[in-house]
Amino acid sequence: MSIASIIKKLLLEQRLGKIGSDQYGPETLAVKNAIRKLAYRYRTPYVLGVLIAAITAKRMGISGTSVVEFGVARGEGLNELASISQVIQSTFGIKIDVYGFDWGASGLRETIDFRDHPEMWKPGTYCMESPNEMVENFRKRNVSLVIGDIHNTIKCLDKAPLPIGFVIVDVDYYNSTVPIMEWLLQTPSTNLLPAVPLYLDDTDSLFALSEYTGQKLAINEFNQRVEFRKIDKKSEKYRLYAVNCFDHTLRNTINPIRLDINHRNLIQLLDPKQF
């Protein structure tokens, strides 16, 4: 281990040591243990999303939650999601089901119109070399990788036994984001946690992305359609949003469950640049 990583580790330990016993409610120990194992190794927004989903599920007293990556390509992100979920599953003592969705061998197909940013993405890139092999390898890690167009395959999430707690959208195109937004709008609130972290990869990273095209357009259309669900931004830097399900039972009854999860504190603990 290099001197720099030893220093980072010591600083992380110091930060974790400062967490008061009630800062994360009854989950404080689980949060500390998970962050100790995950902080340097994996993508911060993925760790953040799974952590928020796990804390929510734990507080709700349910047996677990499901996490999904739309747009898998060669599986780097899905691999990370599976490893993060494994650690969080054991530290929190809940079940986390992992799903991935992708076109497969074709990679990106043709764009439909300007809303997909044809000036940015190239059809034929991000192809999966051996989709069947990948499905099998992920199955061995208890990850369901579903091959096909998301327009047709997303309905299999209706049968997910655990409510969706974290959604990653990395499908590049507006026309591929639309069915995901449609599903998030139509699915009964029992299939979702009350506030679902949503990671959107292609919102602000490139200059030509806009409010009127790509993923941002899909979010804006979502927000215009109904009052009972809205998507809002939580972290600019980590492109983290929340799908707020105002129609969720937990947000419509007087109950003793507190969902006051402080994502800014979690970011401070996870962000290596802060050390």
Ligand SMILES: C[S@@+](CC[C@H](N)C(=O)[O-])C[C@H]1O[C@@H](n2cnc3c(N)ncnc32)[C@H](O)[C@@H]1O
């Ligand atoms: C940028 S890559 C994903 C990278 C991956 N998330 C990672 O971090 O390793 C985008 C992927 O979205 C997939 N995709 C785009 N539109 C799709 C659709 N309608 N149905 C299924 N897959 C789609 C493409 O096949 C491509 O592999």
